[in-house]
Amino acid sequence: MLHGRIAETSVIDRMLADCRAGRSGSLFITGEPGIGKTALLEYAASAAAGLRVVRSTGIESEAHLPFAGLHLLLRPALDRTGALPAPQARAVRGVFGLAPAEPGDRMLVGLAVLSLLAEFADGGAVLCLVDDAQWLDRASAEALLFAARRLDAEGIALIIAARPGFAAPGLTQLSLTGLDASSAAGLLAEHAATLSPADRYRVLAEAQGNPLALLELPAALAADRSVTTGHAMPMTDTVQAAFLHQVRRLPEPTQQLLLVAAAEDTGDRDVILRAAAPLGCEPSDLVPAEAAGLVRLDDDTVRFRHPLVRSAVYHAAPVSLRFVVHTALAGALDRPEDADRRAWHHAVVATGPDEAVAAELERTAQRAAARSGYAAAGAAYERAAVLTRSRPDRARRLVLAAEAAAEEGDLERMVELAHRGAASTDDPALAIRTIRVRAAAAFHQGSLSTARELLTEAAALAQASDPALAAHMLLDAVHAAWYLGEAEIADTAERLDALPLPAGDPLTDVARLLTWVVRSAIGRGDGDREILAQRIAAAGRSGFGGPHDTILVGATSLQAAGQDTDAHQVAAKLLAQCRDQGWIGRTPPVLACVARASTFLGRHTDAWDEATEALQIAREFGHRQWVAETSGVLAYLAAVSGDEHGCRAFADDALGAPEPGAPAPGLAWAQWALALLDLGHARWESALTQLAALHTGPVRHQLPGLRSVPDLVEAAVRLGRPAEAREALAWFTDWAHHAGQQWIDADVQRCRALLAPETEAAELYQAALRLHPDGREFERARTALLYGEWLRRMRRKSEARIQLRDAFETFRRHGATPWAERARAELDATGEVVRKPGAVGGALAALTPQERKIVRLAARGLSNRDIAAQLFLSPRTVGYHLYKAFPKLGVTARTELAAVELADASP
Numbered sequence: 001m002l003h004g005r006i007a008e009t010s011v012i013d014r015m016l017a018d019c020r021a022g023r024s025g026s027l028f029i030t031g032e033p034g035i036g037k038t039a040l041l042e043y044a045a046s047a048a049a050g051l052r053v054v055r056s057t058g059i060e061s062e063a064h065l066p067f068a069g070l071h072l073l074l075r076p077a078l079d080r081t082g083a084l085p086a087p088q089a090r091a092v093r094g095v096f097g098l099a100p101a102e103p104g105d106r107m108l109v110g111l112a113v114l115s116l117l118a119e120f121a122d123g124g125a126v127l128c129l130v131d132d133a134q135w136l137d138r139a140s141a142e143a144l145l146f147a148a149r150r151l152d153a154e155g156i157a158l159i160i161a162a163r164p165g166f167a168a169p170g171l172t173q174l175s176l177t178g179l180d181a182s183s184a185a186g187l188l189a190e191h192a193a194t195l196s197p198a199d200r201y202r203v204l205a206e207a208q209g210n211p212l213a214l215l216e217l218p219a220a221l222a223a224d225r226s227v228t229t230g231h232a233m234p235m236t237d238t239v240q241a242a243f244l245h246q247v248r249r250l251p252e253p254t255q256q257l258l259l260v261a262a263a264e265d266t267g268d269r270d271v272i273l274r275a276a277a278p279l280g281c282e283p284s285d286l287v288p289a290e291a292a293g294l295v296r297l298d299d300d301t302v303r304f305r306h307p308l309v310r311s312a313v314y315h316a317a318p319v320s321l322r323f324v325v326h327t328a329l330a331g332a333l334d335r336p337e338d339a340d341r342r343a344w345h346h347a348v349v350a351t352g353p354d355e356a357v358a359a360e361l362e363r364t365a366q367r368a369a370a371r372s373g374y375a376a377a378g379a380a381y382e383r384a385a386v387l388t389r390s391r392p393d394r395a396r397r398l399v400l401a402a403e404a405a406a407e408e409g410d411l412e413r414m415v416e417l418a419h420r421g422a423a424s425t426d427d428p429a430l431a432i433r434t435i436r437v438r439a440a441a442a443f444h445q446g447s448l449s450t451a452r453e454l455l456t457e458a459a460a461l462a463q464a465s466d467p468a469l470a471a472h473m474l475l476d477a478v479h480a481a482w483y484l485g486e487a488e489i490a491d492t493a494e495r496l497d498a499l500p501l502p503a504g505d506p507l508t509d510v511a512r513l514l515t516w517v518v519r520s521a522i523g524r525g526d527g528d529r530e531i532l533a534q535r536i537a538a539a540g541r542s543g544f545g546g547p548h549d550t551i552l553v554g555a556t557s558l559q560a561a562g563q564d565t566d567a568h569q570v571a572a573k574l575l576a577q578c579r580d581q582g583w584i585g586r587t588p589p590v591l592a593c594v595a596r597a598s599t600f601l602g603r604h605t606d607a608w609d610e611a612t613e614a615l616q617i618a619r620e621f622g623h624r625q626w627v628a629e630t631s632g633v634l635a636y637l638a639a640v641s642g643d644e645h646g647c648r649a650f651a652d653d654a655l656g657a658p659e660p661g662a663p664a665p666g667l668a669w670a671q672w673a674l675a676l677l678d679l680g681h682a683r684w685e686s687a688l689t690q691l692a693a694l695h696t697g698p699v700r701h702q703l704p705g706l707r708s709v710p711d712l713v714e715a716a717v718r719l720g721r722p723a724e725a726r727e728a729l730a731w732f733t734d735w736a737h738h739a740g741q742q743w744i745d746a747d748v749q750r751c752r753a754l755l756a757p758e759t760e761a762a763e764l765y766q767a768a769l770r771l772h773p774d775g776r777e778f779e780r781a782r783t784a785l786l787y788g789e790w791l792r793r794m795r796r797k798s799e800a801r802i803q804l805r806d807a808f809e810t811f812r813r814h815g816a817t818p819w820a821e822r823a824r825a826e827l828d829a830t831g832e833v834v835r836k837p838g839a840v841g842g843a844l845a846a847l848t849p850q851e852r853k854i855v856r857l858a859a860r861g862l863s864n865r866d867i868a869a870q871l872f873l874s875p876r877t878v879g880y881h882l883y884k885a886f887p888k889l890g891v892t893a894r895t896e897l898a899a900v901e902l903a904d905a906s907p
């Protein structure tokens with residue numbers, strides 16, 4: 001019976017009921033040691049009738065062994081590995097030592113965990129219980145939390161318990177406090193009925209509602225009347241002292257055997273007994289500890305009754321005795337598969353430089369990194385560096401630790417280790433590596449000027465010996481400078497252009513395209529349209545080949561050059577590669593690029609889904625740069641739909657946490673979005689203020705700068721101040737000439753129509769309508785609206801109605817509510833009464849964003865498993881969403897999806 005936990009057990013009961021009904025959920029229980037977390041997990045296990053239960057427990061001494069905790073949890077499901085998509089199956093087999101390990105995205109393992117649990121749940125609902133998560137190795141914790149945040153319709157209930165300090169963002173949290181006075185008294189009476197009133201009062205006062213203390217302090221009080229005297233000790237110390245009193249009453253050999261068990265990682269009874277034998281211990285020495293209830297034994301393992309028993313035994317032992325025990329354990333772990341545990345036991349004992357142990361740890365780190373256990377790799381490299389006497393080897397191992405921390409995404413740690421590595425070496429190659437690590441951290445933290453400075457410094461060091469490496473770093477530096485200002489980007493682009501790179505190399509082609517685009521964007525281009533065409537063709541012939549980042553730079557360069565269709569194709573191909581390979585951590589910038597392209601092409605629903613996914617993953621990885629940029633894109637899309645609250649909220653996120661002295665990474669998109677929001681609501685003055693700030697500010701060269709010129713012209717003309725837009729229009733017209741794209745030419749003609757005298761406007765509007773390409777319906781509708789407004793003012797009402805009806809229907813279909821309202825109001829003014837804009841049309845309008853993405857992929861013939869791998873979901877969740885979507889679309893099977901109109905609709 002659990003005293004005083006009715007509310008908590010009710011939460012668990014509801015979760016288990018949902019699980020039985022096929023719905024998934026996760027719960028994070030947190031509280032101080034002994035507060036009842038384990039008891040609630042035991043309650044869940046006992047209440048899980050009809051569910052299969054899998055369990056794992058974090059062990060403090062295993063925190064440096066990658067995926068140790070995860071292996072314990074998933075061991076019953078590993079026979080389902082063959083059902084996973086190939087990249088996920090390889091990742092699972094590699095991290096658990098079932099196949100050769102392959103380095104990869106650390107979150108791919110999390111996706112594999114989700115899929116593996118979903119496959120396991122296919123045979124019946126599953127309850128997963130994880131205790132003492134604060135002691136899980138970081139790789140296990142990250143993978144588990146990644147999967148937990150994506151549970152949906154698999155029939156999985158996941159409950160994680162940990163002490164305060166363990167972060168589980170995205171999970172429902174249940175914080176435990178001490179029992180109330182009545183419940184505490186009831187628990188004490190049930191388990192220590194013979195206590196005198198005075199002792200009962202002492203225990204209740206000392207325990208402060210902590211259930212474990214209420215159970216353990218009476219026994220300690222009976223053994224030693226002084227154990228609870230006063231209130232000087234914190235509760236954890238008090239409870240550990242109670243355990244320690246029980247331990248000290250045991251025979252000396254039993255105490256030594258318990259110390260070996262406390263220092264051993266897995267509870268492997270054979271290893272414990274073999275390590276304890278040289279200390280004079282026999283298997284029979286376990287009997288007193290088992291009789292006292294301090295440990296539980298089965299055929300293979302020795303488990304402590306409570307983690308605090310293990311902690312009390314280990315930390316109360318003299319350091320010299322612990323060293324003896326770790327040495328004995330290292331000797332007992334003599335199998336090849338025990339190499340990592342053996343290395344760490346040796347490392348604990350080493351008190352000074354020891355190259356043999358350092359080399360052993362380095363090999364351990366290499367194995368961990370090969371399994372994507374980058375946190376464990378970093379810890380092993382760092383400890384190896386501490387044990388290294390040779391200065392060059394110490395620096396090299398510190399740099400390896402920093403690079404492992406970078407792969408892990410631990411920004412503060414990677415910077416600290418990189419600084420330590422740089423301070424220990426004069427080797428230019430190592431210095432370059434430390435600078436790149438620091439630059440990556442600065443970029444992801446939003447410190448773009450710092451990132452640019454570091455990258456240009458590293459490129460200068462590398463230029464003589466490795467121009468290609470220098471070019472890669474300068475490409476990254478240009479990327480950082482792009483968000484700073486024209487002076488910074490001009491300087492960085494000149495450095496890149498000056499590098500001696502081989503002709504015909506994909507890296508060279510992308511670099512030359514980027515420098516042309518940059519010069520053009522900041523008004524320093526050579527004005528030769530043929531040069532742009534040649535550079536685009538050269539980069540295209542190479543397929544924008546090369547590393548992931550180079551391809552992404554190429555796609556972004558195409559967007560800056562106005563080549564939106566080509567940019568979308570390049571970025572979409574790269575995104576497909578990321579999804580196929582499970583490169584989850586690399587997807588935010590690629591998704592952001594694809595979302596921008598979809599936005600520019602008028603595919604607003606696609607853009608919304610892509611940007612939303614990018615934002616979710618960027619937040620999960622703590623990449624503030626991509627959080628800001630994708631928030632800006634979402635602000636723009638919210639402005640199109642007229643969602644004022646959403647637009648301003650996303651704009652605030654885009655403008656958040658700028659680097660001191662530098663513009664916010666999402667500034668240009670936020671200004672454009674807020675201006676478009678005002679334009680849709682006919683707030684001309686406010687729109688012009690935003691656009692003027694964008695066009696005179698430090699980020700006018702960014703993509704929103706040029707592309708917002710038609711909005712600037714419209715706002716200026718509406719206010720009777722056309723002169724304020726003429727310079728920007730000249731810039732835009734020059735860009736149109738270089739780009740050679742019909743859609744830009746159409747926007748130029750629309751702008752000229754707005755500025756033209758009455759005798760020329762109609763012809764210019766008609767030219768714009770003819771030039772608008774298929775697919776960019778929103779921009780074509782904006783031209784039709786402006787033309788219709790002009791025709792109505794010219795009293796050509798019947799012609800006006802044609803244009804206004806076309807604009808109204810397009811805006812309504814795309815959910816552009818304020819724009820549809822403007823068109824409706826103009827139609828009313830012509831004498832044609834039109835119903836107010838209603839619900840967004842299109843088959844996809846009734847679907848949730850998740851359902852939209854899944855339905856579109858299913859319509860292309862992808863299986864549930866393929867869709868799950870692409871969207872980082874489980875196959876059962878995909879099936880659930882299809883089941884929910886079919887009635888909304890009026891279909892009963894996926895084969896009917898091909899006949900459904902799946903055209904774009906606004907979010």
